[in-house]
Amino acid sequence: MLFGFTRLEVYDVPMRVVGANVPYEWLIYLIMFIPIGAFCYGLYTKIIAWLQANGRINRADKLWSRIGSLLFYALAQAKVIKKPLAGWMHFFLFWGFFILFMAAGIDASHHWLGWPPVEGNIYIGFSWVVDVLGFLAMIGILVLAFVRYVQKPERLNDSKSSDGWIIALIFTILFTGFLIEGLRIAAQIKLATRIDLIMYESVASPFGWLFAKMFAGMSLDGALMWHRIMWWFHMALAFLFIGMVPFTKLWHIFTSMINYFTRDLEPSACRMVENIEEAETFGVENIEDFTWKDIIDLDACIRCGRCQENCPAYLTGKDLNPKLTLIQAMKTHWEEKVPYLIAASSAGHDAETAEMAMTAEAEAEEIKPVMEQHLIYDVVTPEVVWDCTNCRACMEHCPMFIEHIPKVIDMRRNLVMWQGDMPGEAQMAFTNMERNYNPWGVGFANRAGWLEERGIREMVNLLPEDGEEFEYLLYAGCAVAFDDRYKRVGEALVKVANKAGIKFGYLGTEEYCCGDSARRLGNEYLYQTLAASNIESMNNYGVKKIITVCPHCHNCVKNEYPQMGGDYEVYHYTEFLAQLIADGKIKMTKSLGAKLTYHDSCFLGRHNNVYDEPRKVIQATGCSLVEIEQAREFGFCCGAGGGRMWLEEDAVEGYKRINDTRTEQLLQPDPELVVTNCPFCLTMIADGVKEIEDASAQVLDVAELVWRAME
Amino acid sequence: MKVLVCVKQTFDTEAKIDLKDGKISDAGINMIINPYDEVAVEEALQVKEKGLAKEVVVVSAGSDKAVEAIRTALAMGADRGILVKQDADADEFARAKVLAKIISDEAPNIVLAGHVAADDGSSQVPTRVAEILGWPHINVATTLEIADGKATCNCEADGGNQITEVALPAMISTQVSLNEPRYPSMKGIMQAKKKPVDTVEAEAVESKAKIIEFALPEAKAAGKKLEGEPEELALAIADFIKNEAKVEIKK
Numbered sequence: 001m002l003f004g005f006t007r008l009e010v011y012d013v014p015m016r017v018v019g020a021n022v023p024y025e026w027l028i029y030l031i032m033f034i035p036i037g038a039f040c041y042g043l044y045t046k047i048i049a050w051l052q053a054n055g056r057i058n059r060a061d062k063l064w065s066r067i068g069s070l071l072f073y074a075l076a077q078a079k080v081i082k083k084p085l086a087g088w089m090h091f092f093l094f095w096g097f098f099i100l101f102m103a104a105g106i107d108a109s110h111h112w113l114g115w116p117p118v119e120g121n122i123y124i125g126f127s128w129v130v131d132v133l134g135f136l137a138m139i140g141i142l143v144l145a146f147v148r149y150v151q152k153p154e155r156l157n158d159s160k161s162s163d164g165w166i167i168a169l170i171f172t173i174l175f176t177g178f179l180i181e182g183l184r185i186a187a188q189i190k191l192a193t194r195i196d197l198i199m200y201e202s203v204a205s206p207f208g209w210l211f212a213k214m215f216a217g218m219s220l221d222g223a224l225m226w227h228r229i230m231w232w233f234h235m236a237l238a239f240l241f242i243g244m245v246p247f248t249k250l251w252h253i254f255t256s257m258i259n260y261f262t263r264d265l266e267p268s269a270c271r272m273v274e275n276i277e278e279a280e281t282f283g284v285e286n287i288e289d290f291t292w293k294d295i296i297d298l299d300a301c302i303r304c305g306r307c308q309e310n311c312p313a314y315l316t317g318k319d320l321n322p323k324l325t326l327i328q329a330m331k332t333h334w335e336e337k338v339p340y341l342i343a344a345s346s347a348g349h350d351a352e353t354a355e356m357a358m359t360a361e362a363e364a365e366e367i368k369p370v371m372e373q374h375l376i377y378d379v380v381t382p383e384v385v386w387d388c389t390n391c392r393a394c395m396e397h398c399p400m401f402i403e404h405i406p407k408v409i410d411m412r413r414n415l416v417m418w419q420g421d422m423p424g425e426a427q428m429a430f431t432n433m434e435r436n437y438n439p440w441g442v443g444f445a446n447r448a449g450w451l452e453e454r455g456i457r458e459m460v461n462l463l464p465e466d467g468e469e470f471e472y473l474l475y476a477g478c479a480v481a482f483d484d485r486y487k488r489v490g491e492a493l494v495k496v497a498n499k500a501g502i503k504f505g506y507l508g509t510e511e512y513c514c515g516d517s518a519r520r521l522g523n524e525y526l527y528q529t530l531a532a533s534n535i536e537s538m539n540n541y542g543v544k545k546i547i548t549v550c551p552h553c554h555n556c557v558k559n560e561y562p563q564m565g566g567d568y569e570v571y572h573y574t575e576f577l578a579q580l581i582a583d584g585k586i587k588m589t590k591s592l593g594a595k596l597t598y599h600d601s602c603f604l605g606r607h608n609n610v611y612d613e614p615r616k617v618i619q620a621t622g623c624s625l626v627e628i629e630q631a632r633e634f635g636f637c638c639g640a641g642g643g644r645m646w647l648e649e650d651a652v653e654g655y656k657r658i659n660d661t662r663t664e665q666l667l668q669p670d671p672e673l674v675v676t677n678c679p680f681c682l683t684m685i686a687d688g689v690k691e692i693e694d695a696s697a698q699v700l701d702v703a704e705l706v707w708r709a710m711e
Numbered sequence: 712m713k714v715l716v717c718v719k720q721t722f723d724t725e726a727k728i729d730l731k732d733g734k735i736s737d738a739g740i741n742m743i744i745n746p747y748d749e750v751a752v753e754e755a756l757q758v759k760e761k762g763l764a765k766e767v768v769v770v771s772a773g774s775d776k777a778v779e780a781i782r783t784a785l786a787m788g789a790d791r792g793i794l795v796k797q798d799a800d801a802d803e804f805a806r807a808k809v810l811a812k813i814i815s816d817e818a819p820n821i822v823l824a825g826h827v828a829a830d831d832g833s834s835q836v837p838t839r840v841a842e843i844l845g846w847p848h849i850n851v852a853t854t855l856e857i858a859d860g861k862a863t864c865n866c867e868a869d870g871g872n873q874i875t876e877v878a879l880p881a882m883i884s885t886q887v888s889l890n891e892p893r894y895p896s897m898k899g900i901m902q903a904k905k906k907p908v909d910t911v912e913a914e915a916v917e918s919k920a921k922i923i924e925f926a927l928p929e930a931k932a933a934g935k936k937l938e939g940e941p942e943e944l945a946l947a948i949a950d951f952i953k954n955e956a957k958v959e960i961k962k
Contacts, residue, residue, distance in 0.1 A: 276897075279897075282897050282898070416894075416896065417896055417897035417898070418896055418897065418898050419896065420893055420894060420895070420896030420898070420899060422894065424891055426894075427893075427894040430894060431894070435723045435725070435741050435743055436723065436725050436741070441725055442725060443723070443725035443726055443727050443739070444725075444739070444741070445726070445727035445738075445739030445740075446727060509739075525897050525900075
């Protein structure tokens with residue numbers, strides 16, 4: 001057998017002998033160690049690199065959820081297929097490759113483990129699955145090539161030559177696989193004494209059978225010879241593929257699995273900084289200060305651009321492009337820097353390696369620019385860091401669960417708390433929150449003044465003064481207390497609840513800003529101070545259930561206060577109203593009948609997945625809701641999230657500001673009303689409407705709409 | 712060179728002022744560093760960052776609580792602080808006396824202070840200190856340049872701009888347009904905790920002014936809304952200016 005080979009035959013039962021007709025076939029089991037070795041070496045270097053990350057994070061909890069996540073998002077490609085055409089094609093490619101790889105493994109196992117060959121109907125079924133999926137994979141890669149090179153969506157604006165030849169490699173591996181199969185079947189047809197002895201292959205390998213027909217004119221010897229040549233060629237390419245995985249974009253096959261397993265399973269929240277009083281540094285100043293998860297995120301980015309095509313900053317011409325100027329910029333920097341980090345970290349171990357490090361240091365002389373590059377100032381740039389509105393579109397649409405926002409916030413934390421470098425408006429907002437516990441900077445002593453001003457003092461149980469029993473605490477937030485326009489929304493909500501027989505508890509001057517803007521602008525210390533005060537006040541009054549008005553407060557109190565021991569049942573008022581309507585406690589007295597569009601705020605929508613309740617409430621008022629294209633998960637930010645409410649936004653030449661862009665989308669169906677659920681969105685969109693000369697649509701909050709229908 | 716900055720702790724500018732038993736009630740009031748003095752601190756730090764000075768010392772005369780204002784300045788980047796404990800009722804004369812004493816002990820090359828305090832708005836202390844020390848004084852400075860033992864400032868003058876040059880040591884009181892004060896970073900706040908603040912008792916100085924009574928300004932009357940044709944409105948407004956607001960018309 002060493003020099004001979006198994007002859008190809010027509011077998012008595014449907015089956016296939018692995019390596020038949022291929023001389024020296026056994027060599028493949030030796031050669032195999034070259035790509036496996038390359039793969040292991042690549043994996044090893046990647047792991048060593050990941051170990052250079054200093055930040056800490058725990059992603060080893062909830063094991064079963066993590067396993068479930070891995071299986072769901074890898075096997076069902078649940079995120080990938082959200083982009084239908086490219087997604088489904090990738091689904092085919094994934095399953096085709098997965099099954100072909102398994103099939104090749106089973107073939108190899110015959111050699112290594114001496115398993116008996118698969119025979120009869122099992123062979124036919126097994127072969128059919130592999131054949132069909134392999135063909136679908138080939139269709140998949142062709143369509144993906146079509147998308148990249150013919151359709152050319154804007155999201156794929158950074159095509160590299162490697163993208164092209166990896167597509168070519170995958171296609172060639174699949175195509176040569178079918179050629180081999182076709183040649184083998186063509187030879188078997190010629191070998192068969194009767195055609196019906198081999199007819200089972202037309203069922204077992206429907207596409208292989210089609211390829212075999214192509215070779216019908218070829219002689220038996222010709223088919224056998226080409227079969228051998230193609231077999232070796234196919235194997236060489238397949239091995240090249242395996243060996244290349246850690247060194248090319250193919251690496252995403254593994255990083256995706258890591259990311260599906262280690263993704264953030266908690267509700268949307270900023271990462272907590274524990275023991276901030278004792279911290280020695282703040283945020284991320286150097287790339288190695290990130291956690292290993294953040295670094296693997298960089299490896300996981302496959303440049304699909306789904307973040308980019310949904311990013312409000314990018315779409316309005318800002319410097320931030322979550323794909324290119326954030327993740328890919330950091331990835332390039334990381335790859336340049338990590339060899340020096342490894343050299344430096346091995347220095348302390350012993351005298352011998354210290355000497356090596358000396359050499360490395362001398363070498364480092366030449367590459368000083370890389371080591372001296374400042375992550376925030378030179379690589380990402382402060383403009384990019386401040387451009388982000390934390391709208392979560394990138395994280396929502398990323399098929400890899402890359403966590404963009406935590407990275408941005410970590411860099412903001414460094415800028416604010418360590419460098420002391422921030423836009424003047426942010427500084428103003430911080431000072432206001434520090435001194436008067438609201439970002440507007442209005443005197444805190446007047447926080448409950450809106451109740452008198454709007455004539456609803458008697459409808460609210462102002463806890464520091466009235467101290468009555470209550471079921472629901474109204475966490476009204478700063479906008480209701482201090483923004484003249486939004487006071488009317490607070491009034492509407494209180495009146496609706498009052499008619500439904502509910503008297504809210506309210507903290508008044510003991511309610512502070514929730515701290516969301518401070519936290520997302522990077523001032524974690526200020527956030528924790530405010531949050532601690534609120535939690536203390538809420539606990540003092542025995543708060544159990546909270547109704548929030550502003551979605552920023554909502555996300556903060558619901559998802560972030562538990563990090564500091566504030567555990568409450570938190571509902572956004574739209575959820576609360578939807579429940580009251582469902583329970584029949586709210587009776588509309590008239591049907592408003594207005595045509596309106598609805599703006600999904602990012603912090604209620606993508607951050608908290610509340611999409612249906614506000615719509616149900618709107619429909620209950622008898623209005624007709626026209627859904628725009630950029631709704632629900634695809635909702636476009638108003639521009640005020642992530643603390644950007646307090647920062648100036650200048651329109652980039654050739655673009656409109658984020659709020660104006662969003663306003664145009666909302667006005668597109670020519671509605672009478674535009675309805676929001678957030679004070680920031682209300683301000684931004686109302687400003688947007690004012691900018692448009694002949695726009696007459698009125699911008700209202702959901703609560704105001706309900707009160708109009710009840711009045 | 713050494714820069715000394717005088718700072719005062721004042722009410723937050725948004726604080727709700729209420730009277731209780733004839734005095735200003737503490738409830739609802741947060742104390743801050745006088746925003747005008749914050750500008751003086753920032754300027755001192757910029758002088759140091761330009762390499763013109765080696766040390767920035769912050770001095771405040773007031774109650775124990777005033778140490779918070781000093782800490783704010785230290786968190787911004789000043790090097791050390793001195794709290795001169797003095798009675799809250801001390802007037803501008805008494806304040807200037809004790810500050811002048813500290814300044815002559817410390818012997819800085821330049822003293823910076825906000826030109827006015829946000830609470831009483833008396834705008835006297837820097838000028839008085841300069842007078843007591845016999846130093847030159849530039850008031851309401853909007854720029855500051857230091858070179859060759861001299862300080863040159865642009866400053867606001869009635870209806871114009873005045874450029875003044877003085878020999879050091881000098882007292883310079885700053886206008887808010889001079890700079891944008893920095894926000895203290897956490898690094899600054901942490902370092903500030905380790906910076907020295909000396910507390911000294913003020914020498915006994917009798918105030919020359921006595922507070923007789925605190926009173927709140929009269930509540931503003933509600934605005935008036937006029938409606939009608941432009942011609943009528945113009946007449947009504949003119950009548951209002953002349954007869955109700957009694958604006959003096961110079962001829």
